[in-house]
Amino acid sequence: MQKYQHYINGEWSDASDGGTFQTLNPASEEIWAEVPAATEDDVNRAVAAANAALFDGPWGTMTATQRGKIMRKLAELVAAKAGDLGEVETRDSGKLLKETQGQTGYVADYYNYFAGLADKIEGATLPIDKPDMHVFTTRGPIGVVAAVVPWNAQMFLTATKLGPALAAGNTVVLKASEDAPTPMFEFAKIVDEAGFPPGVINVITGFGEPCGRALTSHADVHRVAFTGGPETASRIIANTAHNYAVTSLELGGKSPILVFDDADIEGAVNGIIAGNFGASGQSCVAGSRVFIQDGIYDQVLAKVVERAGQIIIGDPMEEATQMGPLATKAQVDRIVAAVAKTTDQGGELCHGGKRPDGFEKGYYYEPTILACPHQDVETVQNEMFGPVLSAMKFSEEEEGIAMANNTKFGLGAGLFTEKLARAHRVSSKIRAGILWINTYRAVSPIAPFGGFGHSGYGREAGIDALMDYTRTKTVWINTSDQPMANPFVMR
Numbered sequence: 001m002q003k004y005q006h007y008i009n010g011e012w013s014d015a016s017d018g019g020t021f022q023t024l025n026p027a028s029e030e031i032w033a034e035v036p037a038a039t040e041d042d043v044n045r046a047v048a049a050a051n052a053a054l055f056d057g058p059w060g061t062m063t064a065t066q067r068g069k070i071m072r073k074l075a076e077l078v079a080a081k082a083g084d085l086g087e088v089e090t091r092d093s094g095k096l097l098k099e100t101q102g103q104t105g106y107v108a109d110y111y112n113y114f115a116g117l118a119d120k121i122e123g124a125t126l127p128i129d130k131p132d133m134h135v136f137t138t139r140g141p142i143g144v145v146a147a148v149v150p151w152n153a154q155m156f157l158t159a160t161k162l163g164p165a166l167a168a169g170n171t172v173v174l175k176a177s178e179d180a181p182t183p184m185f186e187f188a189k190i191v192d193e194a195g196f197p198p199g200v201i202n203v204i205t206g207f208g209e210p211c212g213r214a215l216t217s218h219a220d221v222h223r224v225a226f227t228g229g230p231e232t233a234s235r236i237i238a239n240t241a242h243n244y245a246v247t248s249l250e251l252g253g254k255s256p257i258l259v260f261d262d263a264d265i266e267g268a269v270n271g272i273i274a275g276n277f278g279a280s281g282q283s284c285v286a287g288s289r290v291f292i293q294d295g296i297y298d299q300v301l302a303k304v305v306e307r308a309g310q311i312i313i314g315d316p317m318e319e320a321t322q323m324g325p326l327a328t329k330a331q332v333d334r335i336v337a338a339v340a341k342t343t344d345q346g347g348e349l350c351h352g353g354k355r356p357d358g359f360e361k362g363y364y365y366e367p368t369i370l371a372c373p374h375q376d377v378e379t380v381q382n383e384m385f386g387p388v389l390s391a392m393k394f395s396e397e398e399e400g401i402a403m404a405n406n407t408k409f410g411l412g413a414g415l416f417t418e419k420l421a422r423a424h425r426v427s428s429k430i431r432a433g434i435l436w437i438n439t440y441r442a443v444s445p446i447a448p449f450g451g452f453g454h455s456g457y458g459r460e461a462g463i464d465a466l467m468d469y470t471r472t473k474t475v476w477i478n479t480s481d482q483p484m485a486n487p488f489v490m491r
C-alpha cells in the first residue's frame, strides 16, 4: 500500500493524531493508498507556516520577477512529469489516462501564464481632486489563501487557484479532496523540487469536518478559493463569516446546450456528446440540459443515441477507452435514484440507465439519455455530475432562451447555429458565465471561467482571476511644505 504524508512548511508529516484514511481505485474497487486525515492542529500548523512564509520568509520580500521564475520552474516540472501525475490521478479518480495526462500537460500552461503576469501587476497614480497631494495605489497579495478543491480535476482546479494566488504574492494552504487526494501529494513533491521557500505552498487533506471547516474559518486566512458543490459552498460562506475572507466559489451547473434548426448537425452532436459524456459527465460544465428545436429534434436525438451506443466503456488506463467509471459508489447510487425518479415523472429512457453488461467491479454507469416532457423532473432540476443527458424540445427562439435560463445555475452554455446574427442575439440573452458557440468545453488560462447564480462567483483564469487575488492599497502623500492643518479650523 502506498503511503502519503502532509506537506507543511516544506516538510512531510503525519496527522497530529496519527489518523489516516484509505483511497481506492474506482475501476477495480481496490484500496491502494493511505493518506493522513488532517486535524484542526494540522490546519493550524499549515496556516501558521503560510502566514510566516508571507510575513517573515523570503517570499514576501522577493521581487515579482523572482516569484515568476520559481513558478516557471514549477510549470516545467509539471509538464515533464505529466505522464506520472496523470497515472496517479487516473488510479485514484477513474478519469481516463489520456485525459489526466493531457490535462496535466496543459496545467503547465496555466502556471506559465500566471508566472508571466507576476511582474505585470501595476498600481495607478490618481488625478486627485485636492491640491498638494500625490495619491497612488499599489496592488499587493491578500494574504494566506485556503484553496479547497473537489476530486474531479484536482491538478487542473489547483492550478486555476495557485497560478493567480502565487503570481500576486500570496501563500497557500491547499486542501485536497478526501476522494482521490493522492495526485496532490505527488504535486507537493514537485513543489518541493521547484524551490518554493518553505510554507509558500502547503498541501493537506482531510474531511469537511474538521479540516475544511477549520481551514476556511481560520482567523489568519484572508482569501478562500473553493470549487465544489453548492451545499458545501453555503457552509463555506458561513465559515468565512468568522474571518471575512474574500471568497470565490466555482460551483456546479445545469448548463444548457441549445441546438437550432439551422445548426450543423454533426458538430452539434459532437458538442452534446463531449458536453455530457466527456469525463464520464463528471464535469461542472456538463451540458446536461439539451434543448433541440422541433424541426430537427428527432434527427438529432436519434444521432446522439446512436453515438452514445458506440462509446467504448472500459479501464481508464487503456488507450481505446472513451468512458471510464465514476469516482465513487455514492455518485452511482445518486444517479440511479435520479434516473428512476425522472422516468416516474414522465421522462423516457432512450439509452443507458444501468451498469454496463460485463462489468462486475468498478463504479461504471452507461451513458444515459432521457427525453423529458418538461423541466420539472429530477435530472433536469439537479446536477447529476455523471453521464446523464436530459433532452427537451422547443419551437421558437425565445422559448429556447427562456427554457435555457429557467435554472438557478449559470455556469456554461452551448449554442449550435449557423446564423451569426442568431448567435449574437441568443448569447446576449443567456445567463451564464461561459458561452460556447458551435463548440463546447474549451478552456484556457487566458479566458476567465466562472458562473452566475448558484454556479458561484469570482473568476478563475485570465486577468480577472489575477486581480481577484490582489488587494488595493491607496497611499496619500502631502506634497506641500506646510504641516497638516488643524482639522477644527475651517479655511
Ligand code: NAD
Residues within 6 Å of the ligand: 148, 149, 150, 151, 152, 153, 157, 175, 176, 177, 178, 179, 206, 207, 208, 209, 211, 212, 213, 216, 227, 228, 229, 230, 232, 233, 235, 236, 239, 250, 251, 252, 253, 283, 284, 285, 383, 385, 411
Ligand atoms: P464537495 O462540495 O462535496 O467537496 C469539495 C471540497 O470541499 C472537498 O475538498 C471537501 O472536503 C470540501 N468540504 C466539504 N465540506 C466542507 C466544509 N464544511 N468546509 C470546507 N470545505 C469542505 O464537492 P465534490 O462532490 O467533491 O465535487 C463535485 C462538485 O464540484 C460538483 O458540484 C461540481 O459541479 C463542482 N465543480 C465545479 C467546478 C467549477 O469550476 N465550477 C469544477 C469542478 C467541479
